[in-house]
Amino acid sequence: MFDGSPEMDLAPEERRARLRLARSARIGPVTFHEALAHYGSARAACTALATVSEASIEREENALAAAGGHFLVFGDTLYPSALAALPDAPPVLSAVGDPTWLGRPTLAIVGAREASLAGRRFAADLASALGAAGFAIASGLARGVDAAAHEAALATGTIAVLACGVDQVYPPHHAALQAEIAARGLILSEVSLGAPPIARAFPRRNRIVSGLSAGIVVIEAAERSGSLITAQRAAEQGREVFVVPGSPMDPRYAGSNGLIRDGAILVRDANDILNALGRPSSVRQASDKPKEIGNDAGAARIVQELGAVPTAVDELVRRCQVSAAFVAEVLMALELEGRLERHRGNRVSLI
Template structure:
């Protein structure tokens, strides 16, 4: 467990403008401690072309967030902590900090996600509740506490076992309002999880980030009634990309609420009619891509960090920028085409992201932000 000072430093780095989950990892790979990374941020952002330094929360602001979190019975679990959920840590963009309220040990058990539409039919909600109740007898059921299928999944799981609710807003912000009582109950008897700061009101852009936590905690994702291009399909896609199993309950082709699930089955998802269809096809561990072979904080031999005092030459920044576009580019492709060493390329990308000119994405990809296009 980090000391109080370490927690404050980690939280300041996590909440710094322009520091996302991937950049957080890279900063600690290079500077080893959050205090050293914080000290380097203004220089890195300036080198990347930013005129003003990024906004960094003060120590008192970070301490206040910690105090508010602990005051309501929640806690913060950081990526380097030994009790950080193992499966979630395998994601390239795993949240640097989770805020948990309830039984944090549930996140380390075998979990299955059950997700679906907010406007689910009565049959869809009944299926979700029955399926979750049957699955919860032997696993922990994870969902997103949204209206419809999510709510039914949590209620079913709590009848026979345990559940985890991953929310998009702050740990103190029940959403939707009608689930305030369910939010309270899960936080007392099971587990609430979020990466959002205390007091954050959920907004649309927060939900895809929540979805990756749902998928990341789980060995597989079961989709019950999802329209095409729905958030549930984002969760299923993340699960597939990270080696988790994808399941779907079939529905009537006449109901648009079932088209997303039916399409998943068409693409190879396992058809589910009962909990046995899930349990009989659930792996013990995620499949390919393979889990990380290095621990968080250890240097990456593929893209070694340059010495902390080393500065990439200006022409290296121009070369990297010329090869980027708003379409995501694989970092190894960038290294191959820019004829720079991996260490210099990664240093340039770190500077450019802190300057707000590029965005680092999961899967070792990077994209030019629209405002950075000249």
């Protein structure tokens, strides 16, 4: 059990100097590491470069402690080694929760904010299976795929990386989920307390999500999805990129399918990921065998006409040459079985 105090290999003076340097104006992650290499220590670099006082750092440290958190500084024992190896490793991370999760092997799951029900369910199934196999699940606490993965991994370990201060909640309706992750997993951010979620912070956040992980899984990435930026950073960092494929007619999968075309690993279930990482497993997956919707030939025809791409209900009536009432009855049965997703414009698809 974590006692709330970070383990430190750094001398206290050097650790405080690294905090000052990291929070100084015009000192980004790359400049921070260049300054350490040039001056030999943060204490020496602060003499020339620091624009933040020790008192300012102490105020932020006290405020972070009051919020239930603490700093993880580059060089601390609990600072994740996978992240530390990157040339743009965050100089300091604010952490709320148990940082010992950073010692677990980690996989990231990312994807669409406006994910389909099928996408969210697949994300949850993967997170549960990978968690059962011993992986912590990292993501960005966004709507859709991120939230589904975090929720499913609460019991086995999840790490949420924010693009705002750890004392902020974004999106606002994730307040309960963020609190649950803080209590059972770990919340991380490289920005200061009180920092709002501005646009340029999200790509920087994404490099941390991928940097913590042995690989990332992409679910429902459209052609210009932010998930593609995360996948690109993961590849640059030498991480595996796993992608769940989708219909070429569904724009929600245009980016995903492009990643597979360019060499990403196609994923059908958790075993595909574990095998690629050299950790073969017999993780059980939900059966793909369709459930019976009666023996009526008309019902079977309706199911045959449905697929992952949304189809208009009126079109189903026309193609199957059955009554609208009968189509509605079959669709209701599919929905009750959890096999149907409804879309705007009176369109439906199979999950």
